[in-house]
Amino acid sequence: MWPLILKDLRRRLRRPASTLVMVAFPLLMSLALGSVFGGGGANDRFPPIHILVENQDPDGFLANALVNALGSPRSGDFIQAEAVGDEGRSMMEKGKASALVVIPEGFSQALLDSRPTVIHIVRNPSEGIKPEIVVLGSELVATYLDQGSRLLGGELGQIKELVDARQIPPAAKVGAVAARITERLSGARDYLFPPLVGIASAKEAEPEGANSSTGGGVFGYVLMMTTVMALLFVAVRSVGDLFEEQNSGMLRRQLATPMPVARIIAAKFLFSVVLGLLVMAILATTGLALGWLDVPAAPGAAILLGLVFNLAACGVVAVIMGLSGNEKQAGIMSWLIVMGMSALGGSMVPLQQLPAAMRGLADYTLNYWAIDGFSQVMFEGAGMGDVAGNLAVLAGTGLLLSVLANALLVRRFRKVAP
Amino acid sequence: MTPVLEVRDLHKVFGDLTAVDGISFSVNEGEIYGFLGPNGAGKTTSISMICGLLPPTEGEVLVMGLSIAEDPRGVKRLLGVVPQEVAVYEELSARMNLEFWGGIYGLKGKALRERVNGLLAQVGLDDRAAEPVKNFSGGMKRRLNLAMGLVHDPQLILLDEPTVGIDPQARHKILDIVKQIAADGRTVLYTTHYLEEAEDLCDRLAIIDHGSILAEGTVAELKAKLGEGSLLTVQGGFKAPELAAAAGAVAGLQPVEIIDGRGMLVVGRDGPGVSNALSGLFQAGLAFDDITIKEPNLEDLFLNLTGRELRD
Structure with missing residues (x-):
């Protein structure tokens, strides 16, 4: 099998353009996205998004609750909110913030009366991604408030009375309202807004200060995200080489040798994994040299993750090719599935920035398991045991799909003769 | 004496099309046996069945007494196949191409290097051995294509129209190499639709059309039929x-x-x-x-x- 792998490596070395693109893509994406987010060294994380909040409902307790929530330490990881008055729009015109959030007058009362109300967001046109994140986040908050006001309309009115009384309310009255709210939330949470509750739980489960132990910079994180996608394309190119060899007559010629077709295909898989690891090594070395990454505490875990991810990537691509009717169909299907997995799995947008509904789908992508594992190993000091689940999912998927793909491709390529 | 190749009542049917319709022949050691017929006569399909790429609908192929159906890997070890299309890795050098095919057949180390050097000299590519094949002329690629089928020193060499699309000078060079192979005691099955090649090269030949052998014998025997x-x-x-x-x-x-x-x-x-x-x-x-x-x-x-x- 070694001559087959050596031959493919030599061919790739002599025709390096496509491999160089796979190496250049994550580096360029890291530079571009890292610059958008303000860059940063290995010890910087995504810089918080600076927003202005103009509260035109200063006496409304729900409006104040929203302003306080934006300014809470937990939000501070992602958002730095600055309370402003009328000067908000002129500050936006000067590009002082990513977005201006305007809470309208009567906002709280409108929610209590179940009347429609609108939060206005003014985006900074000179920034591409950050304002979009603010819009997405605000939509999330609006959904929370809308659902909450519908569910807790009566109780919110009672809370307002307690707050407006400007005196310490009786404990029994507070307890009664709290009990009713808890009862309503408990009854409704499973079917009313599972994705929102899901997100809230995930955030709250995160230990305080967990992020502060990470060492990944923006460049490093984006490099990791995009490298995972690039490795999928390496698999597409490497396994797709079987079609190229079929068209050139080389595969037919190999099939006339004593080499079994299953071994020829297995050699192509191995070549794909080896090339993927080489590309990964080049990118990791570049990341280290540029100071975008730190040497992980458990390099073995990173290498093993790379190995099983490349195997799984190869398996997915090979199954697509085995099931496709022809080379063109296989190319289009592979591209769509790689792009889809990358979009849902965190290779294009960081997982924590994805909308809740999309995050639920991330588990079904290879990208998610790889990025989650690499993220733990590279930025949180995790070891082999911490990413055992990721390793198991990727290795299991890789082995299963490789066996299936081999069977499909053996059947296909046995028919190459006229 | 056991023939090197024995084909018995070989059929291949694709749906409604009968590509090979019951051909039988045998080739002895050191012989160049020609398959002469127009395009679409069934030559390549016959070669594909002989080398195990296609299962016959009916019939049997024996190479040095081994059945391709029963021992395909054993038979494939004895065969050197040179396809009609130039199937070489263009980005690799001639030496790398030959080393790859030698490696596939288990050759390595000094034995592989010596064999590759010998073949490069035999096909006249030793001075261009390190150059990427994409820089070669059509005739040079054809010679390399031929050498790749010989690297493991097979007993039976199947040459499927090895001179298609090249100039007369390059064709003569290839025909000389084929004659030399046979002179070294190897057996050759040679398909062509060029009459001159068949007359010049083949010890015996079969005229094939529509999947059937119409006449078989030496060139003199066939001419005598007229x-x-x-x-x-x-x-x-x-x-x-x-x-x-x-x-x-x-x-x-x-x-x-x-x-x-x-x-x-x-x-x-x-x-x-x-x-x-x-x-x-x-x-x-x-x-x-x-x-x-x-x-x-x-x-x-x-x-x-x-x-x-x-x-x-």
């Missing part, structure tokens, strides 16, 4: 029965093919001679626009057997 003597071809405004009647009246003149306006006749060595034969035809009142006299060749035999020319 009769000994000169081949007289006439063209004019006559009808077929008129020429047939006139030819029948001349002793020793054998009709090969007669149609309206065209006739092919053999003037036997013991017959009347060409001038007397022509006199007999003129005396019958026939007029000709064109008269050709030549020794019969395989093209004439193919025309005689199939009613059409080889390059139709």
Whole structure:
């Protein structure tokens, strides 16, 4: 099998353009996205998004609750909110913030009366991604408030009375309202807004200060995200080489040798994994040299993750090719599935920035398991045991799909003769 | 003596199309056996079945007594296959291509290097061995294509139209290499639709069309099927029965093919001679626009057997 792998490596070395693109893509994406987010060294994380909040409902307790929530330490990881008055729009015109959030007058009362109300967001046109994140986040908050006001309309009115009384309310009255709210939330949470509750739980489960132990910079994180996608394309190119060899007559010629077709295909898989690891090594070395990454505490875990991810990537691509009717169909299907997995799995947008509904789908992508594992190993000091689940999912998927793909491709390529 | 290759009643059917229709032949050690036929005659399909790329619908292939159906890997070890298309890795050098194919057959180290060096010299590529194949001319690629099928020193070499699309000089070079291979004791099955190649190269050959062997033997034996003597071809405004009647009246003149306006006749060595034969035809009142006299060749035999020319 070694001559087959050596031959493919030599061919790739002599025709390096496509491999160089796979190496250049994550580096360029890291530079571009890292610059958008303000860059940063290995010890910087995504810089918080600076927003202005103009509260035109200063006496409304729900409006104040929203302003306080934006300014809470937990939000501070992602958002730095600055309370402003009328000067908000002129500050936006000067590009002082990513977005201006305007809470309208009567906002709280409108929610209590179940009347429609609108939060206005003014985006900074000179920034591409950050304002979009603010819009997405605000939509999330609006959904929370809308659902909450519908569910807790009566109780919110009672809370307002307690707050407006400007005196310490009786404990029994507070307890009664709290009990009713808890009862309503408990009854409704499973079917009313599972994705929102899901997100809230995930955030709250995160230990305080967990992020502060990470060492990944923006460049490093984006490099990791995009490298995972690039490795999928390496698999597409490497396994797709079987079609190229079929068209050139080389595969037919190999099939006339004593080499079994299953071994020829297995050699192509191995070549794909080896090339993927080489590309990964080049990118990791570049990341280290540029100071975008730190040497992980458990390099073995990173290498093993790379190995099983490349195997799984190869398996997915090979199954697509085995099931496709022809080379063109296989190319289009592979591209769509790689792009889809990358979009849902965190290779294009960081997982924590994805909308809740999309995050639920991330588990079904290879990208998610790889990025989650690499993220733990590279930025949180995790070891082999911490990413055992990721390793198991990727290795299991890789082995299963490789066996299936081999069977499909053996059947296909046995028919190459006229 | 066991033949190196024995093919028995081989059939291949694709749906409604019978590509190979019951061919049988055998090839002995050191022999160059030719498969002569037009494109689509079933030559490549036959080769594909012999080398195990296609399962036959019916029939059997034995290589040195081993059945391809029962021991495909054992048979494939004995075979060197040179496909019709130039199947080489263009980005690799000639040496790398040969090393790859040698490696596939288990050659390595010094044995592989020596074999590769020997072959590069044999096919005249030793001075360009390190260059990417994409820089080669068509003839050089064809020579490398041939060498790749020989790297493991096979007993039986299957050459499927190895000279298609190259200039006469490069073709002569390849034919010389094939002759040398046979002189070294290797057995060759050679398919072609070039008559000159078949006549020049093959010890024995089969004329194949529509998946069937129409005639088989040495070149001399096949030519003899047209009769000994000169081949007289006439063209004019006559009808077929008129020429047939006139030819029948001349002793020793054998009709090969007669149609309206065209006739092919053999003037036997013991017959009347060409001038007397022509006199007999003129005396019958026939007029000709064109008269050709030549020794019969395989093209004439193919025309005689199939009613059409080889390059139709």
